[in-house]
Amino acid sequence: MERTCPLLLLLSTLVYCSLGQSGAGIYDEDSFGSSGVQVVGPADQVVALAGDDIILPCSLKPSVNAEDMVVEWTRSNLRKENVHLYSDGRDSNVEQVPSYSGRTSMFNEELKNGNVSLKLTRVTLSDAGSYMCFIPTLTSQVKETTVQLFVGAVSQPVISIDGTKDWGVVLRCESGGWFPEPEMEWLDSSGTILPADGPPERHRDSEGLYTVRRHVTVNQTDTNRFTCRVQQQEINHMKETEIHVPGSSEVQVVGPADPVVALAGDDIILPCSLKPNVNAENMVVRWTRLNLKSEVVHRYSDGRDSNVDQSPSYRNRTSVFNEELKNGNVSLKLTRVTLSDAGSYRCFIPTLTSQVKETTVQLFVGAVSQPVTSIIGTKGGGVVLKCESGGWFPEPEMEWLDSSGTILPADGPPERHRDSEGLYTVRRHVTVNQTDTNRFTCRVQQQEINHMKETEIHVPVPTPIPSPAVPVLSMSLPRLLCSLLVGSPYLLVTIILLVKYCRSRAQGETRVPRKTHQDQLGDHVEEE
Known part of the structure; x- marks a missing residue:
């Protein structure tokens, strides 16, 4: 009997465990009664960055099948907003707030496990709440739970060298597009952490970012490397950028x-x-022209242009890019370029201590024009x-081509x-015969400035000369008379005699007085 009791106890324990395991996992609502099921949410808020896709957790405990339940997701603000509705086994978002349209969904395959979480895509700052x-x-x-969504925004800081101060170098760090307001420090x-040059400058734009x-002034170190760190504790995000400050x-x-190749007027x-x-x-930036006499083209000093000694031919035609100086861009803009501007220019920064404190820029200036073509006659x-084109520099080459491109x-x-x-000015002639297209091209080009101009001309088909078989009457009267007179000398003599005869007869008639109308009537009476 003493041996039987422990055996029965062990058997009952195994049966209980097996029953417990077979019943674990998914339960029907009727197994516990709806009064025993609770809606559970996360203990902490959900933190996201603008643009992320996130999940707002919500589930049933125990894990009751929710496929046949109604699940309502709403936004709690001044006015209750319908974010997502699941009913009758499907999504039913007729009254959904427009700002959430196409951005919400539930995990249909997980509903049977009691998972009624909501997925929200492309999160914006306005989704927070x-x-x-x-x-x-x-x-x-x-039967409900609340999920707090916190949305932030971050960006990578940008560092630049902002100048010098005493014996140090001034560094600037800037980072925009943050939410909530971040903290910035130099290391x-x-x-x-390095002591900065005053408190940070802050600005908030119309979107709330x-x-x-x-700024910080740093002195030379063994590495000359410094870091700008921007962080936001509420969203637990940090961004860093490092810079290496070169010695002078x-x-x-x-x-x-x-x-640099340019055309006159550019x-x-x-x-x-x-x-x-x-x-x-x-810094001090000097632009000079390297010629027989070094010309001052442009001077930048003490934070502004200083062109007192500027060569008159460059006056009001030069400028530096003030907004780009902070990025090390000391390029020169030269307007309305002329042929006389061509030459070598020196960019010189005397305040540098390096050996390479200047460079030379070669400017090549050209001029072009459109060629003009014309038909000047016939030959053989x-x-x-004829093709003619003027106003070129340097001297160009000219050639004629047919419609297939053959020279x-x-x-x-x-x-x-x-x-x-x-x-x-260059001019060239070519004699062409009739082709299938009768189109020809004059090309003028200059290799040094890599420019080419072309003009096409269409040569009309000549009017055919009448054949001898064509009837004489089809010819014009002047051409007919000329042909007759030149071709028959006898006819010419006959015409001259005929003309003389007509003139003499006309003169004889003028000698006889003409009868008046009264005389003619008298003659008529006498005859009666």
Whole structure:
């Protein structure tokens, strides 16, 4: 008997465990009664960044099948907003707030497990707030829960070298598009927070996003590396950017690898910059022309243009990009370029201590014009075409082409002329025969400035000359008379005699007095 009791106890325990395991997991509402089922939400708020897709958690405890229940998601604010409605086994969003349209959904496959969470896509700052998950078909006292959604926004900070101050370098860090308002601080390479140059500058835009900016003056260290950190504790986000500050001996003046090519009348830029991109607002920048006499083209000093000694030919035609100086861009803009502007220009920054404190920019200026074509006559059964184009520099090349692009042999070399301003005019003739298209092209090009101009001409088909078989009457009267007179001398003599006879007869008639109407009547009476 003593051995039987422990055996029965063990058997009953196994049966109880097996029954418990077979009943675990999914329950019908009737297993507990709707009064025993509760709606449960998260203990902490949901934190998201603008643009994210997020889940607002909500579930039934125990895990009762919710496929046949009504699930209402609403927004709790001044006016209750319908965010999402699930009813009769499907989504029913007829009265959904428009701002949530196409952005909400439930996990249909998870409803049988009591998961009634809501997925919200492309979250915006205006989505932040309290959301209620409510199941009205439950009879329990806990048939709803509230989920708090907190939405933030972040961006990467941008660092620039803002100039110099005493013996240090002024760094600036700026970061926009934050929400809520963040904190900003500067650190050295060891992670030590540096004392900034005053409190941070803050600004909030019309969308509620914050921009923060802060300066710090740093001295040379063993690494010359510094970090700007921006963080927001409420959304638990942080962004960092590091910068390496070069010593003044590391900064170099850099120009373009190729010459700058422009056409007369253009506005052009002579490139020049600092590498790395050190702020040049407090530096001296000199642009000069390298010729027999070094001309002052443009001078920037003490934070402004200083062109007292500027060459008169450049007056009111030069400028630097003031907004770009902080990025190390010291390029020069030159407007209304002329042929005389061509040459070598020096970009020089004397305040640098590096060996490479200047660079040279080569400017090449050209001039072009459209060629003019014309038909000037015929030659040997062909038509002679002329092409002329003036106002070119440097001297261009000219050629004639047919409609297929084949270069035609011209009537001798081109005629060239250079005027007092140094501009070239070129002229060339070509004799062409009739083709299937009768279209020909004059091309003028200049390789040094990489420019080409073309003009096409259509040569009309000549009017056919009448054949001898054509009847004489079809010819014009003047042509007919000329042909007769030239072709028959006898006919010419006959015509002359006929003319003389007609003249003499006319003179005889004028000698006889003409009878009046009265005389004619008298004669008529006498005859009667």
